[in-house]
Amino acid sequence: MSASTPTLFDSYRLGDLTLSNRIVMAPLTRNRAEAGFVPSPLAVDYYAQRASAGLIITEASQISQQGQGYQDTPGIYTEAQVAAWRKITDAVHAKGGHIVIQLWHVGRVSHTALQPDGAAPVAPSAIASGSKTFVNNAFTDTSTPRALELSEIPGIIADYRRAAANAIKAGFDGVEIHAANGYLIDQFLKDGANTRTDAYGGSIENRTRFLLEVTDAIVGEIGAARTGIRLSPVSPANGISDSHPQPLFNHVVEELEKRHLVYIHVVEGATGGPRDIAPDFSFAELRQRYTGTWMVNNGYDLDLASQAVADGKADLVAFGRPFIANPDLVERLRRNAPWNELDRDTLYGGGIKGYLDYPTLDSAA
Template sequence: MSETSPSLFDPFRLGAMTLPNRVVMAPLTRNRAGEGFVPSPLAAKYYGLRAEAGLLITEASQISQQGQGYQDTPGIYTDAQVEGWKKVTDAVHAKGGHIVIQLWHVGRVSHVSLQPNGGAPVAPSAIVANTKTYVNNGFAETSQPRALELSEIPGIVADYRRAAANAIKAGFDGVEIHGANGYLIDQFLKDGSNTRTDQYGGSIENRARFLLEVVDAITAEIGAGRTGLRLSPVSPANGVSDSNPQALFNHVVEELEKRHLLYIHVVEGATGGPRDVAPDFSFEELRKRFSGPWMVNNGYDLDLAQRAVGEGKADLVAFGKPFISNPDLVERLRRGAPLNEVDRDTLYGGGAKGYVDYPTLADAAA
């Protein structure tokens, strides 16, 4: 890196936003939504405390009741949910921050207790997810899904579009489509979870069709300049796999290049786990196919993040769990200060403890 190389702490132009730095808060499920799956009143404080990040990406938020897979996660499909999120965006914007909401449909990673009328979760194919979900204050095996009928798919695409419109009503600067981690879009993409024989299965082009229909619907509603997307090409999260991920995601990114999205956000390796689960996969091959802003995630520390930005391998770096326990993570990284440890007992569910009470450097100095 040269003296003129960009730094993690340099401003960055992202769509209509000028971010004060290139540190992004990754989406982090916290299971604290209230009645009606409305964001907790504490959510405004939680996100507001982290507004110094260049960009905040909210916890994944379901686009419909059918799209929910875990207890007490927030939605973005009712008026009450929109009003709840408005308090969050107001708090972040009051501090000069920028925030987008992650739009989520979990597909098969759900439980009948969360589904409309206790029905089966939906998926591209009726293959059970090899994973667990969080319901009734504990972890449980996911329920047997049913394969979506061809006639149902346009309705789900429309749900994404309405959710994006609601996000703008709620004051968000944009949305991030959750196309990663073994949820519905990822289930369509990967042949380990998609064995359909119609126009949404079989070839790479067919398996990418649902994702691209969702992208096109959302960008038609709110504009490509307010639409980001998260992908996890090789992550085995929630039991997904693909026989040829390089060819699949090369095609996906080539298609996304035509659509001029706000950014692509890539989970490198196994979500929340090893970065080297697929040593033959080339993330550089994806990067060179997309001329827009490129965000990376998974296992980044200060040194790795600085190198990624300085060497042009990424424009933005998303940090996950460090942001939970360090609301002032940007300042801590800038100073090389020690980080607070995460209290794992308070990650999912609960109230203020482990949510809005982690100390900042300013607290320690007071």
């Protein structure tokens, strides 16, 4: 490669940050929060172990109790949660890393057992996801949601704004808006989940309204240079679907381009599954519509990631589960070394096992 060809291991300017490399740790739900949905002290070491990533995106964290969809996931809406996250951001920064928090409202992907006063989950429309959630240490069907009243939507947008403010108070370098994988914002976007007939349903412009209002609220609070967003245009995660995703997401990206977000993070294909699930969908069309930082995700290995960066198809590449089993993934990629095998039995819930005890190259030597 020529000196001008970017590589995965080059530094990268992201807003006001200088990342040490172009490798990103993707958000990964681990269900290890403590009482009050406060991040566990174990999470301090977990994230610090992975601080060699150019950027860490935390596990999705609910903006309110209503936004929770799985047991033992952390929040970012109480002072105790903010204080616990502060210990994590301090530990990552002490190791020279950068970290943003993913802001989450799951919408219909929840269970009455997790909702305030056992209420039904909320969604754009009263359409069940048909997916599973994790409650009482077991996977179970999600509860049927109720449709949000028009009068409730501003309150949820305000929750996003407060969560973003709390994130900065907790020492994060920014936030990622979770608009992917069949959760609330994605539910508003896609016509398989949104059958509203008011200003938030019907046309592409209307279905995009909630995403843009959330984005504008967060940007107004913390600035575009600290606000990223994650999209999954064709993923069927959590029972989500859309009849015409290309024009929908072309419009989404065109609108985000006007707002100069610090990055767009795109799940290519099915989340955690096949990349070629929608062969007629053009991710290149989306990329052409955005002049800012473009982050890609899903099934990347060293060769695929290196090529994407070299070809200009991506500025940053996010790796998910490989970072669980390989806290030193950056060094393993640099040396083209083997990866540890993932222990799937310890993904959700539990303690140190499968969380803090994966060996690094140096510790195994």
